[in-house]
Amino acid sequence: MMKAYRLLTYLFFLNMLAKRIIPCLDIRDGQTVKGVNFVNIINVGDPVELGKLYAEQGADELVFLDITATHEGRKTFVELVKRIALNLDIPFTVGGGISEIRDAEALLAAGADKISINSSAVRNPQLIDDLARNFGSQFVVVAIDALETDSHWTVTVNGGRIPTDKELFSWAKEAENRGAGEILFTSMNHDGTKNGFANEELALLSENLTIPLIASGGAGSMEHFAEVFTLGKADAGLAASIFHFHEIAIPDLKHYLRDRGICVR
Amino acid sequence: MKIVIIKYNAGNIRSVDFALQRLGVSALISDNAQEIRSADRVIFPGVGEASTTMEFLIHHKLDTLIRDLKQPVLGICLGLQLMCTHSEEGDTSCLGIFPEKVKKFVSLPNQLSELKIPHMGWNNLKELKSPLFKAINEEDYFYFVHSFYATTGVDTAAICDYLIPFSAALQRDNFYATQFHPEKSGKTGAKILENFINL
Numbered sequence: 001m002m003k004a005y006r007l008l009t010y011l012f013f014l015n016m017l018a019k020r021i022i023p024c025l026d027i028r029d030g031q032t033v034k035g036v037n038f039v040n041i042i043n044v045g046d047p048v049e050l051g052k053l054y055a056e057q058g059a060d061e062l063v064f065l066d067i068t069a070t071h072e073g074r075k076t077f078v079e080l081v082k083r084i085a086l087n088l089d090i091p092f093t094v095g096g097g098i099s100e101i102r103d104a105e106a107l108l109a110a111g112a113d114k115i116s117i118n119s120s121a122v123r124n125p126q127l128i129d130d131l132a133r134n135f136g137s138q139f140v141v142v143a144i145d146a147l148e149t150d151s152h153w154t155v156t157v158n159g160g161r162i163p164t165d166k167e168l169f170s171w172a173k174e175a176e177n178r179g180a181g182e183i184l185f186t187s188m189n190h191d192g193t194k195n196g197f198a199n200e201e202l203a204l205l206s207e208n209l210t211i212p213l214i215a216s217g218g219a220g221s222m223e224h225f226a227e228v229f230t231l232g233k234a235d236a237g238l239a240a241s242i243f244h245f246h247e248i249a250i251p252d253l254k255h256y257l258r259d260r261g262i263c264v265r
Numbered sequence: 266m267k268i269v270i271i272k273y274n275a276g277n278i279r280s281v282d283f284a285l286q287r288l289g290v291s292a293l294i295s296d297n298a299q300e301i302r303s304a305d306r307v308i309f310p311g312v313g314e315a316s317t318t319m320e321f322l323i324h325h326k327l328d329t330l331i332r333d334l335k336q337p338v339l340g341i342c343l344g345l346q347l348m349c350t351h352s353e354e355g356d357t358s359c360l361g362i363f364p365e366k367v368k369k370f371v372s373l374p375n376q377l378s379e380l381k382i383p384h385m386g387w388n389n390l391k392e393l394k395s396p397l398f399k400a401i402n403e404e405d406y407f408y409f410v411h412s413f414y415a416t417t418g419v420d421t422a423a424i425c426d427y428l429i430p431f432s433a434a435l436q437r438d439n440f441y442a443t444q445f446h447p448e449k450s451g452k453t454g455a456k457i458l459e460n461f462i463n464l
Contacts, residue, residue: 017380017427018387018406055451060387086283091408091449111279113449135276136313138383138410181383210372212381235381265387265406 018265019229019257020060020236021250022214023243025050027066027096030076032244045244048083054243055090057250060265062088063116063184063238066096067159078110085111093141099124104131108139116184118143119157122164122171125178132179140182141214142175144168147188153201160188168201169208176211183209184238186216194220194242202232214238222248222256229262266462268292269304271331274321275311275343284448284458298330306462307334310448311343315367315413316355319347332360337464339397340442342411345435348442349415363435363442365415370428383412384427388445395422395436397443399460405453407433407445415444 025032025047032047051062064084066077074097081094094107095116104115121128121142131140145160146153146168153168172183185205187198197218206213212235215228219239228234242248257264270281272294285292292308293300301307309331311318322328331338331348340348347359352367359367370382387406390398414431417424425433425444435442441461447454 016389017384020386085280086286089284089287089449089451089455091410091446108276109279111277111283113277113280137412138312138385139276182385206379210382212383212385233379235386 016263018060018263019234020214021058021225021253021264022061022063022236022238023054023059023250024063024065024216024238024240025244026240027064027077027080028068029073030080033067047080048087050244051084051088051092054250055088058254058265059090059250061090061236062092064092064094065116066094068096078106081107081110081112095141095143099127101130101134104135104139108135114139114141114181116141116143118145121175122155122157122166125174128175128178128180132181137179137181137211140180141184142172142180142182143184143186144172144175145186145188148201156188160191169205172205173208176209180211182212182214184214184216187218190218191216192241193218196220196224197228197232197234197237199227199232202228202234206233206235212236220247222253225253226257226260226262229257266290266305267303268306268308268462269301270294270308270310271301271327272296273311273318273325273327275313275318277312278310280446281308281310281341281448284455288455288459288462290462296325296327298326301327301330302334305336306464307331307336307338308341308461309338309344309348309442310341311347312410313343314354315343315346315352315359316357318343319352319357319359322347322360328360332362335439337461338440339461340435340440341448342444342446345415345432345442345444346413348435348440352413354413362440363415363418363420363432363437365418365420365432365435367413367415369413373428380428382428383410384414385410387450388425388427388433390423390425390433392424393422393434395434395441396464397434397436397441397457397460398423400456401453401460407443407447407450407454407457409433409445411444
């Protein structure tokens, strides 16, 4: 009884760090889009307006991923990041197409709080060290898209299309050791399914990392978020379409999680 | 009112400017001694590494300048840490405005819940005692991102518990500082900046 009381005291008074809800906005040519299994891209509006709306509703952070490949689109994105930074009063991460220090520098100068690197880190792991040394670990999120086949989690690049020789768990640990400040793990098996997050793998990852873990891929219901924070031991849950298509409202989600004893803002 | 944000080799200085703009207040970002001294409010923000930023401040004579300021000064994140006496980050002697030391978070082996480092995300404060926290209460959340923390002591104006209770805010005379980022803490953060301006 005494022990249980102490445990409760500990949980309620010592650690009130809230679990984070992070809507992700895919940006193409300055507009928000969401791919369903990376095909059939549908436009869902102006990123700044959508971002502000999510912030007002209680989103804890936002991620903006530039899926534009062209040089012109790139410049549009940097301009967009400036508008986001001016208008948004919560932290945001930007990603997509960052392959060298000067890409990150331009985004930092535009006002991004963090950058997310994915394929470029797999191709050139030294990039993680360089970014962390230049801008601090808190600025560097390493995103990992992995696909499970026969119980082996292969790291993929180019939006899940190309398998690499890297394995999820060892790559995540390597990224941490090289100076990543956070890991954003997307299960390609779960992404777009709306059947829940890859909780087993997330829990394993979370236990093996000392840096925060953002879970992505598979959110379909509020219950899935409760699961990802308990079973999956994730520090943050990321989703896109369920928010964009109004399937889950952030205030309802926060309320639901709070009712289940999960600490949210 | 003239507000100056101190320009030095730390990141995210513009975020503070943007947050002030959202409040309808304009600020000057400057490393000019005259401009800083003549300001009504000085903000000393920053994300970065302690030893290199401290070296920069000393090299540009901003260290003595900041220490001698008489108007309200607000340090944010690294700003707070540099206003303490010493930081374990790069074994750095800091400005010594607050008598606290800055230490690195150490994860405890028998932690009941898995607390990550950096302390990243939204957390709340307790034992609030500063005009900075007018209309703020212990249920409000603020955004933190840091691997080093300031110890608690006489100048502690708010405590946050993460691995260990640390100074989430400090205040001594005209010097105010927050470990969290008011510029990134939504409406509650904006209220802190507003309180600082209205001191």
